[in-house]
Amino acid sequence: MDENLIFDLTRQALWIAVRMAAPLLAVALVTGIVIGLFQALTSVQEMTLTFVPKVGLMIAVFWVTMSFMTATLAGFFSDQILPLIAGG
Template identity: 85%
Template sequence: MDENLIFDLTRQALWIALRMAAPLLGVALVVGVIIGLLQALTSVQEMTLTFVPKVGLMLAVFWVSMSFMTAMLTGFFTDQVLPGIAGS
């Protein structure tokens, strides 16, 4: 493995990590903004009010997108990493 291949694999791995984290982070952002607006409108400042729905929805999105994430990771390793290690 030469230096360019390592840099290319690292770049691709970071891109895949970003694509895998995007649904979870997007849900956390949207739910956080909605709950924050509701707290500002009602003047209720309870910490668990933001934490529980955010974690619950993130777990639901993670459960739904597990097959997508698994397919992306296995594709990356079988198409990019393993041939790079084998030297082909």
């Protein structure tokens, strides 16, 4: 196993991590902006108002995208990692 192969696997693993985290981070960002605007417009400064909806929406998005995440990880493992293990 040479260093180019290790760098390529690391690059692919990081890209997969970005693709898997993107939906959750996007929902957290949009929810945070919407709630921040709501708080600025109404002068409501309640801490749970920012936390509860953001966590709830992130859990919902995680539940919806679990199959995509599982398929992505299983595909990477079976296509990239297992042949390296089997090949020695």
